[in-house]
Amino acid sequence: MSTSSNSIALRDLDDQEFSARYNCDRFTATVLSNRMRYILEHLSTRILTNAFSPILRDWYDFNATISGPPELNYQMPAVGNSLAAFFGSMSEAVRITIEEFGPQNLRPGDIIAANDPYRVGTHVNDVCFIRPVFAGDRIVSFVSVKAHQLDIGGVVPGGFSATKHNVFENGLVLAPILLYRDNKPVKSTFNLLFDNSRFGGIILPDIKTIDQSLQFGERLILESVERYGIDAYFGAIRYAVDSSAESMAAALNKIADGTYTGVGYIDADAVDQSREYEIHLTLTKVGDRLEVDFSGTSPQARTSINAAALDAKSAVVMALKFLIDPTTPYTSGAFRNIDVVLPAGTVVSATPPDGAIFMYWEATQPLMKAVFEALDTALGKNAVAGDFGSMGIHNAYGLTDTGQPWGSMAVGGGEHGPWGATKEGDADSYQSFYQANGIDPAVESIEADNPVVILRREYVEDSAGSGYHRGGAAVRKDTMYLTAAEHWTTLLSTKKAPGIGVYGGGAGVAGAAWLFPDEVARVSERQDLIATDDEIYARSTPVTGVMDPESKVLDPSGKYFYYGDNPIWQTTPNSVFRYQTCAGGGWGNPLDREPERVLDDVRNLYVSIAGAERDYGVVVIGDPLHDPEGLEIDRNATQARRARLRAER
Template identity: 55%
Template sequence: MSSVSTLDITPVAPTRIRDLADADFRAAYGCDRFTASVIVNRLKYAVGHMSTAFLREAFSPIIRDWYDFACTVSGPPEQDYRMAVVSNSLTPFLGTMPDAVRNTVEEYGPDRLAPGDVLICNDPYRGGTHVNDVLFTRPVFADGRIVSFVSMRAHQLDMGGTVPGGFSATKRDVYENGVVIPPVLLWSRDEPVRSTFSLIFDNTRWGAMLLPDFKSVHQQLRLGERLVRENIERYGLAAHLGALAYSCDTSAELMREALARVPDGDYTGSARIDADGLDDTVDYTVHVTLRKRGHDIEADLSGTSAQARTCINCGVSDAKTALGVALTMLLDPAVPFTSGTWRHLDLVAPPGTLLTALPPEGAPMMFWEASGALIAAVFDALNPFLGANAVGGDYGSTNTHNAHGIRPDGTPWTSATQCGGEHGPWGATKAGDGDSYTVLFNLNNLDPATETIEHDAPVVLLRKEHAIDTGGPGAHRGGAANLKDSLWLTDADHHLSPFRTREPSGVGADGGQAGPTGAMWIFPPEDGGERPAKLVPTTPEVYARSVPVAGVLDPETKTLDPENGAYHHFAARKTWRTTPGSVLRCLTNGGGGWGSPFARDPKKVLADVRDEYVSIEGAARDYGVVVTGDPHFDPEGLRIDEEATEALRARR
């Protein structure tokens, strides 16, 4: 439960950047306001240009189709490597990149770097996220000294370890997780370092796919360096460095003003992850206490469960990122991500927890699941006190799918993060209904095209649709859960990771109701054949022949039964093996509703019934709206029985 104790503190607000006199602005930032804005926007163009080129050239599907990378521009060592500009890409990278660049460069030694060097590191404890995410950073020199760093972090499809592709919650320690690369040079004065390339490509299963992406990263870093140097040549070094500071200060100021809208006090919240990859005897709780004083917030993670027995943990940099994501989403989504975003945030992070894992046992792989639970805990802490500004919860877990196998011609294949519940709904807000098909709050990526998925792996996507009656009821409805069926054409080994099916993650806001929990099933081929006899229906009777993977299900019918069902642990089998013709079904959780369901406009309920977001039964049960007609065969003939609706709402 959330709690608050208020304090009577009246802080003195610092001078705002927008209130600075022109002379004071120039003294602070080495240029005028217009020039600072131009330089920052030119740097945004630089990282956008790098991203576009990399996306166009990428061979790896997780980069090409998921946008699983980020580009940043940071300041020099004397500016503490502050990250000033980021690409519009994967959010967990943006929060961890300042620490990753600083820790990597400081450990290697900035005095050892030369023009044309590219330094890399993928250690989660040094820089956040997981071993598949490799940091590439390149110094920018001017007047014989480092004046900036242009950096990219890009997910590599495989970095060794016991599971091809890496995505699995069953690995026990860093040794099973994958190869760890400390800060080393990949290019020295623009010449490849053979020993580093050999270290990586001796440990990856798909070197032919990684190599062209590495070469592309090198070229994008060279492009970024050239664009930064062009700014310096045009506007001067003082203006460039001042603009970097201005960008970070602007984010800090916007976050400070957002925090000021929260009453001073102590706010507590929590969220759970169902289990780890061993069994269901241990569940994991993320606990946060937010102490708001003036323009600052201290987030204390004390009380969070000890680090997991498997690789579902995250590191402290990921926790820091999640804190920034949660507060910007709740208080001001317009705050740009720079190092300044966290200036007024303090993190109290005891070591060795689910959110602050330590090696060797505390391996981070599925890091976004634990950090996403921290976002949910912050929502739990603040939502009760935000009133109309509260935000409904999202679908909670990517339900990540990772599979591999051998084609009939003997060639290996892999499919990662494409055929599970990687996309799903958000919760509703005061602005409107929740989006029904997007990514978790702490992600920001694309949705792979169906044609691409089917090209890259022996799979056919049979169904990808919204599920009826799965959006949390409210004056604004939560986004509907996503139902995805994938047909596998060869033998396959699946690693499946739905982490939050025991209780709703899409919690309601400001009187809205929670979205229901989801589940995952495997339907073996019928009659021993290699293809299903027909498209697997969604009616209740079909589930009896399924193999439950995750969810709270009726023991006999194997349908969802969150009140009285039995919980199925997602890693009851370390590897879920299927034969040709098997169908994997993933149903995500639903998004949370906002506001009282009986305050929803009956016309919107009618539209939901027509669009099959809500059933006729659900309209009456959840919204008190009586709809007549047939939504499937005559959607335009649906009507509201206004008299019956008025009577039903009055009784409720």
């Protein structure tokens, strides 16, 4: 089937045909579509450099989009380069918000806000700010920013928690509401927002920055319209979207027709550990079209680990962009040839009031893993291995010695970790998850904003999935909290490691988290780090993970320690949380990896000497800790070892 009623490929249109279809020449359409992306990049830089909130300033937890007017069905021709989980749902977010508010009720200088996850996707802290762009009395576009607000009320400061049971515990919900009119703040809306936020003093200047950035985006759009004309501008919107749709269709066409299945897993919700949640996918591919059926997926969770239907749709296309269409710009056209069958009330299509949504990525990351798994065989060399899956976000709240409240959000857990390997090479070991493009907050910034000390951030030896290209290594992070505090933790993919290997590669190991009370850690007294050898774990309190019940050391055949046994962790000063992320999967047969690359891994402590021989069949001689440059490969022993392993496998 063709991607649209226009069956001729864009590159095959002659100049006259192109002009008739898009009301402009090819060069103009290309210039305008690139300019739209430039506008959003420029707009996003203004937010990034002027934000007060660490979640925007350090995490890049926002995104920006341009959408067409109602007469173009709100097509989205350009997105920003920041948080990818946002822009997949923002085309629908703009359409739903504006249609509910009423486009006839808009006028120049307006900003409409909405944050309801069931309307606009993601979670309540992510407020969508939408500004209509008028040329005269005609709406010609919308420029939008979805940006995480540091706190939006609810029972948990900052919101990051899997313990909330319904939308009423989650925080303030904004149906489409007028935030600015005639470029002036609407006082009642601001009162509503700040009466429900713990950190209004930080949020207020951020909203002002967003307002000015949207006005800046509007000016640049109007400059484009004035220079090239409305017809050419509209044509460029349609061209950018059609081009994206055509690219995805061509990529789908290269996959063999057939039916493919995959499953993603979530360990448990925060009620009890009796329910494990599964995301079931059946992908049916015919020609250049794909149907993604979620039938059989677990019902919505009893706490706020669910995702909305818009998030599921976004994650499906995000996975496909990684796998088959990674080089073309993202637009709403990427969805055009993909049909989604999604029953209501599942863990990735939750409904209110009991299907609470906050930790939505904990459901959509397993969804992406399921897509990767389903298409592993079909893609062969082009398959992508799984990443660390659950971010294990850690949220803490307390009072300083002077009684000043503080809140630490998404900096003390397993928020950054490894990706999976591809045909292009080894995976990086320290990134945000696949749906993000976040900047890692600097240690100095974290410690300046909060009474915490980041004691350790290092890679874990022998954790990465083996392969011709190695997966990313697990990240071990120790964070000490200097005051008494309350903590919420959500590491939700430790039972079944999400870092699947592809094309013959091995899987990465599962992760875990532990608490070392001050009487065990004694960091301030000893002026030294907590050890990493097995003996220290017996004195820890497991937070979550599959471990030996006595030694508390990671053990795939051990006992699952359930994070929900302590919905709120209460700690005394100088207590330390240790997070170890899951590791990324490998790509290709590890026995094909060049011995010299394995030697480098041993030298750099990604792989131990024993692991090199066990997983790669490479015999390394020497001491990597005390004489890394003196390491050598025993060529004869390696040849014999690899021959034995090939025969066994």
